């Protein structure tokens with residue numbers, strides 16, 4: 614089966630507020646498995662369900678698998694929430710839905726993530742570094758927020774102009 618495509622900016626579905634997961638069905642399990650496949654294939658270190666067109670509060674994160682010798686061990690997080698933010702950190706972020714762009718974003722340096730897993734068990738992680746940044750980035754997706762919303766207006770405007778040109782070029786190539 615083909616992998617689910619990742620929606621790209623400026624797709625309006627990336628701007629929706631995702632709905633809570635109220636029951637873990639086979640459909641949710643299949644979606645979580647598909648999302649892990651997409652994350653590893655892209656490759657990425659996280660993915661939120663709205664990025665594959667499903668407006669529900671489900672994210673997958675694996676910030677370690679790209680390191681040499683580390684096994685794949687995805688966190689599958691239902692209805693994730695953040696609390697107890699402390700400190701500030703600036704990180705260079707990218708996004709699978711925002712092609713060909715990276716920028717520095719200021720985030721909380723440490724956060725507590727609470728969620729449930731596919732078996733309904735509670736998960737609580739006090740995170741820092743890349744994992745803390747990734748949790749914040751993915752939970753933003755559930756609110757329809759993209760990392761480009763956290764950068765200066767000038768940088769965002771420049772990116773949007775570049776992206777419009779890119780899309781126009783792609784359209785022209787497709788028409789040929």
Ligand code: K1U
Nearest residue numbers: 656657658659679706707708709710747750
């Ligand atoms: O949500 C997404 O679009 C995934 C995104 C997550 C993220 C990246 C950087 C900082 C915060 C959150 C990505 O995974 S972009 C790709 C990426 O960061 C990466 C890919 C391969 C190896 C290492 C990193």
Ligand code: ZN
Nearest residue numbers: 707708709710
């Ligand atoms: Zn993203």
